[in-house]
Amino acid sequence: MRRPHTLPPWLSHALRAQRAPVPWPAVVRGALAGGPLLLAAVAAGRPSSGVLLALGTLLAGVNDRPGPRLAAVTRLGGPALAGALGMTVGSLLGSALPSGALIAVVFGLLGLVGGAFSAAGPVASSAGTQFLVTVAIGAGMPLPEPGWQRALLFAGGAAWLILLRLVLPSPARGQRLGYLYDGERAAVAAVYEAVARLLEAAGGPDAQARRVALTAALDQAQDALRPGRSAATRRLRRQFSAALPLAEAATALAWAGRPVPARAAEGPRRLAAAVRSGAAPGALPAPARADAGLRALDESLLRAAETFDGSGPGAEAKAPTRRRVPARVLRRAAGPAGREYGVRVGLSFGASAAVAQALHPLHWYWLPATAVFLVKPDLGPLASRALCRAAGTVAGAVLFAGLAAVLPDPLGLVALVAACGALIPVATRHFAAQTAVVTVLVLSLVMVGGEPEASWGRITETLLACAIVLVAGHLPLPRGHRAGGVRVRLAAAHDAAHAYVRHVLSEDVQGVDRHGRWALRREAYRTLAQARAAVDLAAAELPVLARYADGSRQVTVVLERLVDTTTACAVQVDDTGRVPEQHARRIDVLLAELAA
Numbered sequence: 001m002r003r004p005h006t007l008p009p010w011l012s013h014a015l016r017a018q019r020a021p022v023p024w025p026a027v028v029r030g031a032l033a034g035g036p037l038l039l040a041a042v043a044a045g046r047p048s049s050g051v052l053l054a055l056g057t058l059l060a061g062v063n064d065r066p067g068p069r070l071a072a073v074t075r076l077g078g079p080a081l082a083g084a085l086g087m088t089v090g091s092l093l094g095s096a097l098p099s100g101a102l103i104a105v106v107f108g109l110l111g112l113v114g115g116a117f118s119a120a121g122p123v124a125s126s127a128g129t130q131f132l133v134t135v136a137i138g139a140g141m142p143l144p145e146p147g148w149q150r151a152l153l154f155a156g157g158a159a160w161l162i163l164l165r166l167v168l169p170s171p172a173r174g175q176r177l178g179y180l181y182d183g184e185r186a187a188v189a190a191v192y193e194a195v196a197r198l199l200e201a202a203g204g205p206d207a208q209a210r211r212v213a214l215t216a217a218l219d220q221a222q223d224a225l226r227p228g229r230s231a232a233t234r235r236l237r238r239q240f241s242a243a244l245p246l247a248e249a250a251t252a253l254a255w256a257g258r259p260v261p262a263r264a265a266e267g268p269r270r271l272a273a274a275v276r277s278g279a280a281p282g283a284l285p286a287p288a289r290a291d292a293g294l295r296a297l298d299e300s301l302l303r304a305a306e307t308f309d310g311s312g313p314g315a316e317a318k319a320p321t322r323r324r325v326p327a328r329v330l331r332r333a334a335g336p337a338g339r340e341y342g343v344r345v346g347l348s349f350g351a352s353a354a355v356a357q358a359l360h361p362l363h364w365y366w367l368p369a370t371a372v373f374l375v376k377p378d379l380g381p382l383a384s385r386a387l388c389r390a391a392g393t394v395a396g397a398v399l400f401a402g403l404a405a406v407l408p409d410p411l412g413l414v415a416l417v418a419a420c421g422a423l424i425p426v427a428t429r430h431f432a433a434q435t436a437v438v439t440v441l442v443l444s445l446v447m448v449g450g451e452p453e454a455s456w457g458r459i460t461e462t463l464l465a466c467a468i469v470l471v472a473g474h475l476p477l478p479r480g481h482r483a484g485g486v487r488v489r490l491a492a493a494h495d496a497a498h499a500y501v502r503h504v505l506s507e508d509v510q511g512v513d514r515h516g517r518w519a520l521r522r523e524a525y526r527t528l529a530q531a532r533a534a535v536d537l538a539a540a541e542l543p544v545l546a547r548y549a550d551g552s553r554q555v556t557v558v559l560e561r562l563v564d565t566t567t568a569c570a571v572q573v574d575d576t577g578r579v580p581e582q583h584a585r586r587i588d589v590l591l592a593e594l595a596a
Contacts, residue, residue: 009540014384017430026064026425029164033057034441035418037157038448042410048143049153051449052087054417056157058441059083059133061424062434063126064165068183068224072165078123080158083130084151090138091147100357103139107368108350110135115345116338118376119485120329125376132349132372140356140365143449181232185275187224188236190217191243192272196265198250199297203259211254211564212532214247215525222522239275242304244518249296252571255564260297261288267301274308281308292575293568337485341375347472348375352465359461363451366458370465375473380431381540382473386466392435393462397455399436400443404455413444420444474544486538486549489531490556493524494594497559497566500524501587504570505579517570524563532556555594562590 007015034054041050060076067075089110097103111132118128138150145153169182194217198210225237246268253260267284274281284305289295332338352371356364370393374385400416407413420441427433443455500520507513535556538549569583 009546010381010383010542011387013381013540014387014432017433018428020429023066023425025168026061026066027422029064029161029168030061030421030424031418032164033061033161034157034421035414037160038417038445039411039414042414042448047410047448047450048145049149051445052143052145052150052153053157053160054441054445055134055137056080056083056154056159057161057421058157058424058438058445059130060158060161061421062428062438064161064425065428066183066186067220068187068226069166069181071183071224071226073162075123075126076158076162076165079126079130080155080162082127083134083158084155086131086134087138087154088147088151089131090135090140091150092138093135094139095147101354103357104350104354107135107353108346110346111349111372112342112346114342115349115375116333116342117329118345119335119338119341120332124329129372129376132345133369136349136353136365136368136372140353140363140368141449142362142451181236184221184224184233184236185278187217187221188240188243189272189275191221191240191247192268192275193217195243195246195250196268196272198254199260199265199268200262202250202254203257207254207257211251212529214250215529218243218247218522219526219529222526236275238307239271239304242300242307243271244522245300245514246297246304248518248521248567249293249300249571251564252296252568253293255568256291256293260294264288264294264297267304271304271308281305292572295575296571332488335488337488340485344472344475345372345375347475348372348469351472352468355464355468356461359464360457363454367461367465370462371469374465374469381537381542382470382545383542384540385431386470388430388432389435390463390466392432393439394459395432396436396439397443397459400440401455403440404443404447410448413448416444417441417448474542486531486534486552489527489534490552493527493531493556493559496520496524496527497563500563501566501591504566504573505584505587507570507573507579514574521563521567521570524566528556528559528563531559558590558594562587562594565590 006012034057037053037057038047038050041047041053060080063076063079064072065075093103093106097106114128114132118125134154138147143150191214194210194214198207198214201207201210221240221243225233225240227233250268253264263285270281270284273279284301289298333342348371349368352368353364356367359367370389374389375382376385380388403416404413407416420437423437424434424441427437439458443458446454500517500523503513503517503520507517531552535549535552539546539553565583565586569579569587572580572583
């Protein structure tokens with residue numbers, strides 16, 4: 001019998017698209033962002049200023065994702081400030097340094113630093129990318145404005161999009177509270193909904209996938225809930241805290257592998273509806289109390305009801321928080337993942353700048369800017385990114401060439417910018433589609449700014465950038481610098497899991513500390529999810545890179561079983577006051593397997 005043919009992981013990843021509903025609020029923001037600013041600048045006779053304003057909205061729009069409204073100030077504003085700094089630095093480099101080898105060396109050093117700091121987290125990654133992209137634009141794009149004006153205009157465009165993000169209401173229904181915290185409410189409600197879905201899947205084949213989805217929902221809610229003194233913020237943080245014991249009980253029930261009564265999921269689902277609407281949840285159906293997991297679920301529902309009513313000790317519980325201090329950011333940047341990424345970004349950025357200046361002495365910014373986006377690891381495996389970037393650029397350039405031939409200049413191009421701004425939030429489902437939309441938008445801006453139509457030249461430069469990044473990304477590195485991101489994530493997950501295990505096993509002696517245990521469990525599951533994502537990303541690379549992460553997936557599987565078993569053990573400790581022998585033996589077996 002012939003085995004069915006399967007695509008290699010790097011190719012199947014390139015063909016995979018995300019499925020999600022159309023984010024209409026982001027579509028509206030995109031349409032109102034760059035297009036109107038560019039139109040105003042063209043009407044005022046300053047098209048180059050409009051190009052810079054629209055570039056600010058473009059790069060901010062790429063990072064505009066569903067989530068808390070107030071958190072967008074940091075998520076979009078931090079990278080925008082880095083982009084403004086990059087625009088200033090690039091303008092100074094373009095005017096002070098001669099073209100050629102020297103500027104390529106400086107670009108390589110900047111890429112080394114920017115790439116290293118990009119490994120510190122998602123906001124740092126966006127900031128590092130925007131800094132390097134705007135360095136290339138500031139140095140290689142001929143614009144009449146001085147460097148400081150370029151920086152202000154770029155930051156002004158990003159600030160306009162952030163303002164739209166803050167003031168435009170979402171079309172959510174059934175909300176009594178103000179729309180300012182709609183992102184936080186949606187994140188907390190998603191936690192309760194994920195608990196309900198896990199309970200429904202207990203004892204079935206989808207239980208593990210639902211547990212992973214619950215971890216993702218908890219991570220998103222934890223990131224969404226920033227410290228604040230407003231009544232709405234405190235209420236949402238209390239509601240998130242009330243979900244932690246529910247998540248613990250649901251995980252223990254799923255670990256047991258037995259179906260639970262159907263009505264068990266009704267309580268968390270009513271709590272999810274109460275979070276979304278701001279209304280009282282009403283009477284919650286209590287599940288059966290036949291075993292420790294069901295008793296823990298029942299007690300957690302009672303405490304949650306008290307929290308939603310604003311009464312009882314659970315109402316004052318504090319959700320665990322993660323503080324990103326500068327020392328931690330510096331350690332991550334200087335760690336194995338930061339060093340590996342920094343070296344590859346530096347090589348790609350410097351080499352692409354040298355090649356671009358040799359080909360186009362006056363308009364050489366496209367190639368290094370493209371290389372920075374290509375080498376960005378959180379957009380997917382390297383080979384997949386290069387393939388999607390090439391396909392998207394070709395499609396976008398061909399489409400723009402056809403549109404530019406029939407659209408009036410400049411109003412038709414301004415309308416094209418507005419349309420592409422609206423399409424970017426939808427196109428983020430696939431990197432090739434996003435690249436095609438961004439290519440049309442940028443080529444429109446380039447023509448409005450006075451440069452000649454250059455669709456076919458952009459295709460050539462993009463293909464060169466793909467080749468440079470593929471070579472730099474697959475160069476052999478010294479031992480200890482390969483698969484650095486995987487090793488760092490696995491080490492963090494290993495340490496967090498062991499800290500959680502030690503705490504739970506000591507509770508029968510030192511007493512139960514639920515809040516400390518919940519914080520440790522959150523950290524264990526969070527780091528485990530990050531490790532799993534890093535391993536999946538490494539496995540989808542070409543074999544020459546994927547082999548450095550061989551065996552990592554099995555480590556994440558064992559860690560997952562260990563943390564799940566420890567969670568089930570914690571529920572038993574709460575119920576009986578001691579560690580069950582069965583759970584202790586299972587934990588010892590998993591620890592031994594992990595050590596081997």
